[in-house]
Amino acid sequence: xxxxxxxxxxxxxxxxxxxxxxxxxxxxxxxxxxxxxxxxxxxxxxxxxxxxxxxxxxxxxxxxxxxxxxxxxxxxxxxxxxxxxxxxxxxxxxxxxxxxxxxxxxxxxxxxxxxxxxxxxxxxxxxxxxxxxxxxxxxxxxxxxxxxxxxxxxxxxxxxxxxxxxxxxxxxxxxxxxxxxxxxxxxxxxxxxxxxxxxxxxxxxxxxxxxxxxxxxxxxxxxxxxxxxxxxxxxxxxxxxxxxxxxxxxxxxxxxxxxxxxx
Amino acid sequence: xxxxxxxxxxxxxxxxxxxxxxxxxxxxxxxxxxxxxxxxxxxxxxxxxxxxxxxxxxxxxxxxxxxxxxxxxxxxxxxxxxxxxxxxxxxxxxxxxxxxxxxxxxxxxxxxxxxxxxxxxxxxxxxxxxxxxxxxxxxxxxxxxxxxxxxxxxxxxxxxxxxxxxxxxxxxxxxxxxx
Numbered sequence: 318x319x320x321x322x323x324x325x326x327x328x329x330x331x332x333x334x335x336x337x338x339x340x341x342x343x344x345x346x347x348x349x350x351x352x353x354x355x356x357x358x359x360x361x362x363x364x365x366x367x368x369x370x371x372x373x374x375x376x377x378x379x380x381x382x383x384x385x386x387x388x389x390x391x392x393x394x395x396x397x398x399x400x401x402x403x404x405x406x407x408x409x410x411x412x413x414x415x416x417x418x419x420x421x422x423x424x425x426x427x428x429x430x431x432x433x434x435x436x437x438x439x440x441x442x443x444x445x446x447x448x449x450x451x452x453x454x455x456x457x458x459x460x461x462x463x464x465x466x467x468x469x470x471x472x473x474x475x476x477x478x479x480x481x482x483x484x485x486x487x488x489x490x491x492x493x494x495x496x497x498x499x500x501x502x503x504x505x506x507x508x509x510x511x512x513x514x515x516x517x518x519x520x521x522x523x524x525x526x527x528x529x530x531x532x533x534x535x536x537x538x539x540x541x542x543x544x545x546x547x548x549x550x551x552x553x554x555x556x557x558x559x560x561x562x563x564x565x566x567x568x569x570x571x572x573x574x575x576x577x578x579x580x
Numbered sequence: 581x582x583x584x585x586x587x588x589x590x591x592x593x594x595x596x597x598x599x600x601x602x603x604x605x606x607x608x609x610x611x612x613x614x615x616x617x618x619x620x621x622x623x624x625x626x627x628x629x630x631x632x633x634x635x636x637x638x639x640x641x642x643x644x645x646x647x648x649x650x651x652x653x654x655x656x657x658x659x660x661x662x663x664x665x666x667x668x669x670x671x672x673x674x675x676x677x678x679x680x681x682x683x684x685x686x687x688x689x690x691x692x693x694x695x696x697x698x699x700x701x702x703x704x705x706x707x708x709x710x711x712x713x714x715x716x717x718x719x720x721x722x723x724x725x726x727x728x729x730x731x732x733x734x735x736x737x738x739x740x741x742x743x744x745x746x747x748x749x750x751x752x753x754x755x756x757x758x759x
Contacts, residue, residue, distance in 0.1 A: 323692055328694060
């Protein structure tokens with residue numbers, strides 16, 4: 318069974334296999350509910366989200382956030398350290414970086430300066446991971462969650478993906494999957510995209526908008542990592558090799574030219 | 581070249597779809613069951629908007645109404661009215677997305693379900709030359725070094741139109757169905 322709903326600013330598609338149809342339906346519904354729940358906690362566009370609350374008051378006092386938001390913050394800070402500040406969820410701040418985020422015990426968070434956090438570069442991947450965990454929890458053995466290209470699967474067989482070969486034809490393959498790697502994300506720099514919802518990516522250290530001529534796909538163990546790494550590969554180019562090795566991920570890169578050939 | 585970083589062996593995702601170019605997620609009947617699992621029957625109550633209603637919806641929602649006809653069902657469990665199921669379509673980028681909105685009796689959104697999604701691969705799909713390239717192809721490709729993948733949604737479609745659709749149908753509920 319395969320269902321699709323708008324969420325996380327894109328279309329989220331969930332495919333699940335199970336012999337009992339109502340079990341499948343319940344599991345897929347639970348996975349969509351989980352995604353919505355995380356969106357409400359981490360979206361910059363929800364005024365009540367953890368992220369909006371943190372941005373509003375965390376420089377004045379300690380604030381308790383959900384366990385999930387705390388986890389994503391921890392991972393973001395780890396990547397911030399690993400990349401010497403290139404991956405910075407505080408890039409929207411006037412003044413200050415992820416270094417000014419202090420994670421305290423019991424899911425408490427405080428900022429040393431007023432910051433504007435944006436988890437847009439990492440939270441979608443996390444939501445996909447959690448949706449997969451929810452499906453597994455409901456006893457689903459084979460499933461795939463695809464949130465506009467951030468995808469992860471559950472089960473032994475990787476899903477077939479459409480691979481485009483130059484110049485103009487497509488094939489289904491499983492080649493891009495690397496053994497043990499069950500998650501994948503693809504990022505396009507914004508100026509190469511013509512849809513209205515195109516995202517802009519920024520270099521965390523210089524705060525410059527990225528003008529990468531490349532479309533980047535990263536295959537990794539979790540979708541959170543894959544999601545974050547696409548942007549890092551975009552910034553770092555070939556020097557991202559060490560980081561990819563360190564995080565046990567693989568990147569595939571291709572020039573965007575010719576990719577969006579819509580008239 | 582390190583095997584973990586194939587700078588020249590690029591790939592990008594299109595989608596995890598199985599075999600066709602359009603994706604049908606759910607039929608109308610299946611979507612109805614997903615939206616109202618407890619329903620025992622669906623009563624078809626199709627509506628045709630009057631010019632005045634069409635204008636009122638456009639004014640209220642700020643979104644133009646393309647069709648005056650709308651397929652609407654009332655979901656019942658026995659005699660209990662559970663809510664409304666409204667079938668609709670919006671333009672994604674070039675093609676239609678069939679979707680459905682489920683509302684409770686008070687007009688609160690219960691579900692948004694995508695039923696059909698047609699333009700998974702961008703406009704290349706519609707070119708004859710592009711389609712012809714499939715003829716006779718097998719999994720063994722000679723051009724592996726230049727392969728790439730394209731994301732099913734990120735590159736060509738926005739779900740903004742579905743969001744607009746929800747807004748428009750909520751106006752339709754207020755102006756037409758509620759009474």
